[in-house]
Amino acid sequence: MFTLIKNNELSTLLIYQNIDFKWQRLMYFLDK
Structure with a gap:
């Protein structure tokens, strides 16, 4: 148990x- x-x-x-990790990549992508 x-x-x-x-x-x-x-x-x-x-x-x-x-x-x-995916959220950070998304933010990085949107930042560009």
Whole structure:
């Protein structure tokens, strides 16, 4: 159960990082 929670947090973190990365690229693109 504990490992499941940890894995869930990790995947959520990765998803958020991915969104953040795409958002930064979008802003960079709009800035040009």
